[in-house]
Amino acid sequence: MAAQAHDFHSVADRLGPSLLRCRLHAQANLRARLVHQGEGPLAVERVIPVDRIIAKILAISGFAARGRANCLDIRTVTREQPLANLPAAFDGFRLLHITDLHLDCVEGFTGRLIDLIGRTPHDLAVITGDFADHAAGYFHDCLGDIRRIAAALGPGALAILGNHDIIEIVPHLEEAGFRVLLNENTAIERDGQKLWIAGTDDPHFYRTHDFEAARRGIPQGACSILLTHTPEVYDEARHYGFNFMLCGHTHGGQICLPGGFALVRNGRCPPAQFAGAWTHHGLHGYTSRGTGSCGVPARFNCPPEITVHVLRRRV
Numbered sequence: 001m002a003a004q005a006h007d008f009h010s011v012a013d014r015l016g017p018s019l020l021r022c023r024l025h026a027q028a029n030l031r032a033r034l035v036h037q038g039e040g041p042l043a044v045e046r047v048i049p050v051d052r053i054i055a056k057i058l059a060i061s062g063f064a065a066r067g068r069a070n071c072l073d074i075r076t077v078t079r080e081q082p083l084a085n086l087p088a089a090f091d092g093f094r095l096l097h098i099t100d101l102h103l104d105c106v107e108g109f110t111g112r113l114i115d116l117i118g119r120t121p122h123d124l125a126v127i128t129g130d131f132a133d134h135a136a137g138y139f140h141d142c143l144g145d146i147r148r149i150a151a152a153l154g155p156g157a158l159a160i161l162g163n164h165d166i167i168e169i170v171p172h173l174e175e176a177g178f179r180v181l182l183n184e185n186t187a188i189e190r191d192g193q194k195l196w197i198a199g200t201d202d203p204h205f206y207r208t209h210d211f212e213a214a215r216r217g218i219p220q221g222a223c224s225i226l227l228t229h230t231p232e233v234y235d236e237a238r239h240y241g242f243n244f245m246l247c248g249h250t251h252g253g254q255i256c257l258p259g260g261f262a263l264v265r266n267g268r269c270p271p272a273q274f275a276g277a278w279t280h281h282g283l284h285g286y287t288s289r290g291t292g293s294c295g296v297p298a299r300f301n302c303p304p305e306i307t308v309h310v311l312r313r314r315v
């Protein structure tokens with residue numbers, strides 16, 4: 001189904017004129033440069049085709065097939081997340097966290113993911129960005145997969161944008177069935193009680209996130225979960241009163257030494273926030289290793305994951 005022109009006007013209104021201008025300017029620059037975003041510590045990505053070099057090394061060394069198989073070996077991580085102010089009706093609520101799909105990177109990925117979703121009971125699904133893999137955000141080849149994943153998740157799934165997602169993808173995501181949070185929030189209701197979910201635009205490359213707008217309307221002291229693409233903003237986010245932050249972006253390094261030591265880090269954050277669960281000045285967080293794979297269709301010592309966060313009321 002083609003996106004209607006009026007849908008984009010509504011997206012523009014939701015993001016606001018200043019942030020929209022920033023985003024469109026950065027998107028145009030990125031397309032003109034035709035190189036990787038290169039905003040991490042390995043900024044050399046901007047001028048050297050690192051992904052292609054790594055892919056070549058894997059092909060020559062005979063590790064490419066194993067690396068690709070590892071990308072399809074998606075693990076289900078189930079963990080409990082205690083939250084002090086969780087309403088009683090949400091004790092045991094299962095939040096399925098999927099992130100960094102990069103749908104045009106690894107052949108066969110979407111089928112594996114849909115199979116796994118079908119075997120993973122959950123109450124709410126969220127996707128924290130990076131639907132496409134192309135560095136400039138070209139997403140049209142991914143639309144069929146996006147619709148299949150949305151259908152597998154069913155109504156009510158929430159999504160935010162990552163640094164590989166251009167703003168034009170939003171109407172397509174919403175037509176597929178996702179509710180996209182563009183510095184916005186929504187309340188999930190159970191037995192008259194509310195759990196608030198807020199989501200920002202991409203804070204990594206486009207930097208068009210707005211925590212204050214995402215927080216607007218959430219009552220003081222209410223339990224709230226923040227969806228934001230990267231852990232790099234963990235310290236900024238803690239000032240806005242969210243209780244639990246879900247993010248991805250780092251892929252846990254994707255290609256790691258035994259023990260999970262990342263060879264390449266694409267985000268400026270401490271090791272504690274790079275992968276897994278963390279707490280920072282009262283803000284609980286979880287950085288997923290990612291469900292898909294970025295750039296190079298290979299993973300080593302860093303399996304992809306979907307994550308089920310079982311929320312628990314801490315009394």
Ligand SMILES: [Fe+2]
Nearest residue numbers: 130162163249
């Ligand atoms: Fe990302």
